[in-house]
Amino acid sequence: MKPETRELLRGVSTATLCTCLFKRGLRSQMIQGALPVGGVRGGPSMVGEAFTLRYMPAREDLNGIEVFRDRAHPQRKAIEDCPPGAVLVIDSRKDARAASAGGILVGRLQARGVEGVVTDGGFRDAPEIGKMKMRAYHQRPSAPTNLTLHQAIDINVPIGCGDAPVFPGDVIVGDDEGVLVIPAHMADEIAAEAAEMTVFEDFVTEQVANGRSILGLYPATDPQTPIDFAEWRKKNNR
Numbered sequence: 001m002k003p004e005t006r007e008l009l010r011g012v013s014t015a016t017l018c019t020c021l022f023k024r025g026l027r028s029q030m031i032q033g034a035l036p037v038g039g040v041r042g043g044p045s046m047v048g049e050a051f052t053l054r055y056m057p058a059r060e061d062l063n064g065i066e067v068f069r070d071r072a073h074p075q076r077k078a079i080e081d082c083p084p085g086a087v088l089v090i091d092s093r094k095d096a097r098a099a100s101a102g103g104i105l106v107g108r109l110q111a112r113g114v115e116g117v118v119t120d121g122g123f124r125d126a127p128e129i130g131k132m133k134m135r136a137y138h139q140r141p142s143a144p145t146n147l148t149l150h151q152a153i154d155i156n157v158p159i160g161c162g163d164a165p166v167f168p169g170d171v172i173v174g175d176d177e178g179v180l181v182i183p184a185h186m187a188d189e190i191a192a193e194a195a196e197m198t199v200f201e202d203f204v205t206e207q208v209a210n211g212r213s214i215l216g217l218y219p220a221t222d223p224q225t226p227i228d229f230a231e232w233r234k235k236n237n238r
Contacts, residue, residue: 005171014175014179016197016198018180021180026183028165031164032094034139036137049083050172052156053155054091054154055146057149084113091160096138098122110134119137121150123138124145156168167184
């Protein structure tokens with residue numbers, strides 16, 4: 001991802017990005033059920049390329065506590081291999097009855113410079129994770145160890161997370177509303193379009209607050225709207 005693309009995406013909302021993707025026929029890019037751990041925090045969005053971890057349903061004879069002695073265990077390996085600046089995306093089959101990870105592992109990701117972590121399941125130690133600087137998203141808190149229900153089986157392969165398809169290297173954007181997946185080859189054009197849309201939406205928001213009707217304004221079907229927008233943009237140096 002180009003540095004300029006990353007910076008553009010930090011300043012746009014997942015809502016705006018959803019519209020840009022919808023125009024291109026993509027309707028299932030929002031990770032369903034993934035909400036910010038610790039609630040709304042404001043500030044720039046989480047932006048990074050996807051590094052994935054896949055869980056399957058646990059088989060008890062293969063998923064005892066001793067599996068963590070193996071340094072190549074996929075969950076532990078994902079924590080140590082996820083690149084700085086990337087987002088670890090975990091396929092937990094939308095099952096939050098057992099944790100996808102906990103505070104120690106998420107803390108290790110943060111210490112290594114990872115951009116964020118997302119699961120369609122749950123995290124244990126959620127109160128601690130919610131206080132970390134790194135953004136994290138899950139369905140809900142979940143105290144039971146992942147071994148209870150989840151067997152880590154593969155890393156950095158295509159996965160489904162909250163009904164969204166995620167391929168390694170896809171661009172992940174997370175804000176206070178949730179998490180979106182942008183196909184890697186679309187990231188530059190989507191970022192540029194979303195940034196422009198954001199400027200126009202800021203103009204529209206101000207106009208509506210001042211009493212203007214949305215008819216002809218949003219969308220800009222009134223010939224006067226582009227004229228007013230150009231003047232507003234020049235005045236506000238946007």
